[in-house]
Amino acid sequence: MEIERIPILRFTEEGKSEAEARVTREFPLTIILNNQELVTLLCSPTSLEYLTIGFLFSEGLLNSRGNIKKIIVDKPRGVVQVKTKKGEESDELVFKPLIASGGGKGLHSYRATNAQSQARVESQIGISAHEVFALVEEFVKRSHIFKATGGVHSSALCDTEEILVFAEDIGRHNAIDKVFGECMLRDIPTDDRMIITSGRISSEILLKVAKRKIPIIISKSAPTNLGVRLATDLGITLIGFVRGKRMNVYTNGWRVVA
Amino acid sequence: MEIERIPILRFTEEGKSEAEARVTREFPLTIILNNQELVTLLCSPTSLEYLTIGFLFSEGLLNSRGNIKKIIVDKPRGVVQVKTKKGEESDELVFKPLIASGGGKGLHSYRATNAQSQARVESQIGISAHEVFALVEEFVKRSHIFKATGGVHSSALCDTEEILVFAEDIGRHNAIDKVFGECMLRDIPTDDRMIITSGRISSEILLKVAKRKIPIIISKSAPTNLGVRLATDLGITLIGFVRGKRMNVYTNGWRVVA
Numbered sequence: 001m002e003i004e005r006i007p008i009l010r011f012t013e014e015g016k017s018e019a020e021a022r023v024t025r026e027f028p029l030t031i032i033l034n035n036q037e038l039v040t041l042l043c044s045p046t047s048l049e050y051l052t053i054g055f056l057f058s059e060g061l062l063n064s065r066g067n068i069k070k071i072i073v074d075k076p077r078g079v080v081q082v083k084t085k086k087g088e089e090s091d092e093l094v095f096k097p098l099i100a101s102g103g104g105k106g107l108h109s110y111r112a113t114n115a116q117s118q119a120r121v122e123s124q125i126g127i128s129a130h131e132v133f134a135l136v137e138e139f140v141k142r143s144h145i146f147k148a149t150g151g152v153h154s155s156a157l158c159d160t161e162e163i164l165v166f167a168e169d170i171g172r173h174n175a176i177d178k179v180f181g182e183c184m185l186r187d188i189p190t191d192d193r194m195i196i197t198s199g200r201i202s203s204e205i206l207l208k209v210a211k212r213k214i215p216i217i218i219s220k221s222a223p224t225n226l227g228v229r230l231a232t233d234l235g236i237t238l239i240g241f242v243r244g245k246r247m248n249v250y251t252n253g254w255r256v257v258a
Numbered sequence: 259m260e261i262e263r264i265p266i267l268r269f270t271e272e273g274k275s276e277a278e279a280r281v282t283r284e285f286p287l288t289i290i291l292n293n294q295e296l297v298t299l300l301c302s303p304t305s306l307e308y309l310t311i312g313f314l315f316s317e318g319l320l321n322s323r324g325n326i327k328k329i330i331v332d333k334p335r336g337v338v339q340v341k342t343k344k345g346e347e348s349d350e351l352v353f354k355p356l357i358a359s360g361g362g363k364g365l366h367s368y369r370a371t372n373a374q375s376q377a378r379v380e381s382q383i384g385i386s387a388h389e390v391f392a393l394v395e396e397f398v399k400r401s402h403i404f405k406a407t408g409g410v411h412s413s414a415l416c417d418t419e420e421i422l423v424f425a426e427d428i429g430r431h432n433a434i435d436k437v438f439g440e441c442m443l444r445d446i447p448t449d450d451r452m453i454i455t456s457g458r459i460s461s462e463i464l465l466k467v468a469k470r471k472i473p474i475i476i477s478k479s480a481p482t483n484l485g486v487r488l489a490t491d492l493g494i495t496l497i498g499f500v501r502g503k504r505m506n507v508y509t510n511g512w513r514v515v516a
Contacts, residue, residue, distance in 0.1 A: 181312030
């Protein structure tokens with residue numbers, strides 16, 4: 001249930017072949033506390049009851065098991081409703097403007113409508129596997145803070161030849177936002193270019209990249225099933241697990257030549 | 259500026275020694291858009307201007323460079339103010355109850371006051387390096403979805419002998435919340451026990467663990483400087499980079515014997 005099998009193209013030094021990859025499932029779960037819609041988490045679709053209760057505890061919205069009146073899990077709709085005894089819920093958090101932006105790691109801003117209203121990326125650029133391997137090698141070389149501390153993510157904008165903008169940050173969303181912010185402020189075009197990230201490719205990362213009309217996303221890590229689905233729908237080439245001279249092309253492989 | 263050097267205890271098969279580790283810096287950045295406090299991001303303290311503009315773009319709150327009237331970066335206070343031309347800001351996001359919970363990955367719920375009001379963990383339990391290595395080996399063995407997909411994090415509650423509760427999730431916060439939710443619903447005590455995580459230990463993860471009065475946190479990955487500082491202040495033993503028969507003890511090493 002947590003794993004989906006999808007067809008991919010696998011590139012190695014010997015050339016390309018059709019293969020099957022296992023990707024992890026990403027599931028939007030909406031938590032309703034005392035009839036108030038609280039948050040939509042993107043999660044793995046297991047232990048939804050435990051996740052909900054743990055989340056409410058961590059956020060200071062539930063202090064003990066004894067205060068839970070009812071938990072209703074509606075898995076098909078992706079909703080968990082929790083009712084607590086009156087006065088339990090903290091009024092410290094809810095509706096606080098400080099945290100009302102839906103921002104940060106982007107988790108709270110998950111809205112299915114985003115995906116539906118996002119335009120397809122139509123770029124006709126292509127890249128060779130050799131170019132991807134060379135770019136990722138350069139990308140890893142530049143990740144100085146990661147090498148020193150192991151504690152950050154990296155992100156880069158590049159064309160098929162070189163890295164144009166590079167950033168590191170403790171957050172994988174922040175690292176990409178730093179790259180895009182620099183592109184905006186320095187008038188660096190992103191169309192027909194590529195983004196490289198050290199982090200996993202979830203639906204949110206994919207949407208962020210689609211908003212900048214970037215046709216190719218390259219990661220050292222794994223994508224989720226929703227990341228793959230959105231990349232397919234939005235015409236984006238998703239390349240993952242680039243390790244040395246091996247990589248997986250999950251979607252829109254027509255842009256990649258061996 | 260992004261790296262801090264801190265004294266640690268390094269454990270290997272040969273025993274323990276004093277060493278120095280480099281940890282990445284974690285920095286709370288508050289973004290104010292048109293005089294309204296929007297969000298506090300936890301980030302690496304570089305390119306704050308780029309991060310802010312990229313974030314506003316990704317969240318749909320800024321569409322082009324031409325709409326920026328002013329950017330004021332106040333690094334000492336950790337604040338960036340942005341003023342945009344009138345009508346630019348989307349009213350879709352701000353103050354929307356759905357995303358007003360400060361939840362999800364916990365990023366938005368960063369509040370310095372949380373740390374100040376958090377009680378110290380007073381547990382007197384101890385653990386040997388040998389026990390940590392054995393627990394983490396078992397932890398890795400159990401991470402089936404990670405092994406299959408490379409796309410998830412794991413978390414576990416354990417005592418010095420065995421893993422008691424285990425969870426995997428695409429989010430590192432979610433994985434820990436699943437463990438704590440199960441503890442709450444199944445009345446499994448967390449005092450005098452330990453948490454293992456595959457993910458990095460930031461200040462938010464540390465606070466989450468402190469709330470459950472857990473005295474020892476063990477990670478395969480790196481901590482941030484704020485994670486280390488909070489662990490010191492809250493009396494929590496922070497063990498990181500457990501790889502095979504090596505590990506770093508960052509704080510409160512008196513709980514660990516070789």
